[in-house]
Amino acid sequence: MPDTIGPNAGSTGPGRIVLAATPIGNAGDASARLIELLATADIVAAEDTRRLHRLVQNLGVTVAGRVISYHEHNEAAKTAELLDAVRAGKTMVMVTDAGMPSVSDPGFRLVEGAVAAGLTVTAAPGPSAVLTALALSGLPTDRFCFEGFLPRKAGERASRLADLAAERRTMVFFEAPHRLEAMLRALRERFGPDRRIAVCRELTKTYEEVIRGTVGELLFWAEANEVRGEIAVVLAGAPEQAPGTPEDHVAAVNALVSQGIRLKEAVAAVAEDVRVSKRELYSAVLAAR
Template sequence: MDTGTGEAGGPEIAGTPTGQGRIILAATPIGNVGDASSRLVELLSTADIIAAEDTRRLHRLVQALGVTVSGRVISYHEHNEATKTVELLELVRSGKTILMVSDAGMPAVSDPGFRLVEGAVEAGLTVTAVPGPSAVLTALALSGLPTDRFTFEGFLPRKAGERSARLAELHDERRTMVFFEAPHRLEPMLRALHERFGPARRAAVCRELTKTYEEVLRGSLQELLQWAEGNEVRGEIAVVVAGAPAKEPGRPEDNVAAVNELVSQGIRLKEAVAAVAEEARVSKRELYSAVLAAR
């Protein structure tokens, strides 16, 4: 295992070797500028380099915080990540501290930053983080849906066919799912969720989190789709969807055909029964008896 410490088997440490710079991923407010941490404020004023997804948004943020930037500002976004990553890693090697910020929330989570972290890890350079606001966790916490296990799915594909294929993969997902979506695509997204998961599945649409017009709508996919159809939705959107309900155990006799299909493929009867029983969550003994009785 690559520990990043030079000690086999040890944990990865965020400490910085003497003479070497470091990369700091810093979470920025997702709406309310008052959520900026004191560490973020300090680093914005002291970092050697600030790699920003949008330099104009960075300028507005530091202006709102009353911060004077002393370091160099570099534009770092999805269209120049490949080339800029090489440049930034060289700056870290030369001893510079680079502060990475995205438009909102934590860099590298559905935002630029992953390539930089990946490159730093491969090069043995130090990466640490200043945690803070997260649209994913805020939406999850406000949704009223189970939070003990969840998955972040980001933006669904724009094309209907690709979106349908992705949702098919998530059809049996038991964990609560968190998505991002653009306001003008919310209605077709909710329609696709409605078609794949059914009208009764519980969900929440979280809009403009932490901002003046924050809104969280909770209900069935049917209710949320009807709301989206009748409203001009604006702002930044997170959609939280309940996971699939647990499957009810089937009856042994309902699975006889599946066992016979495996046997016809050359699998021994006992092995076929065991495989089907585990998948269908039925008793192996009862399924075996049902197969023999059907013969």
């Protein structure tokens, strides 16, 4: 059975949590729903209350409800308090510094707790740095994945990139400007200098810039410039490999057979994965014996 059926299923009262997307740079991107929610919600949970204050000033909104600071360092302590308020019938709006809460930002713990408690969670969608960068990158958008920030330590970063070596989907990352050069150098080491990439800087802001090219070209650009601002990096997926000949995949079939898989099933699995003829691969396996 699903966790919920409809927006209020499982709710113990009229309270609700609304994840509200905030502008990623241009205050004009604020939705009418965001403005209404900030003005009417019983509680506004904000990643940074100072940024919230600047936002509502720019929007000309007066927050009537209680403002609570809610960030990665106090999520564990504050979540139970916020869930109790929603249980009591309060409407709570969650906002982060930019974009959609819980996407590389605080909010997941709150949603997880609300779902477990059967409380209503909904969203006021809006700006997203991930989707904006993807759309502007000029790279394939039909299949993509979001990888957030790479680890800061070189060894951990290399390990994460090794896990992505065969990833064919377009990948979107966030990165701090002072670490961009090191990131691009790590991408060159793992994926080579010719992989297509886009660095998206200060999206929707006055000095928005999207630099497109190869990993090698953008590393040269980063080395020659002092990069500033909010950064999203969009990397092309791994190129599709040529299927090769059936003989190239005999070892893969034999490896499956050694694990107890029947020969015909092993041939079918490998043939589908590498896109070669099952009949020709089966013949190649028998010939190799």
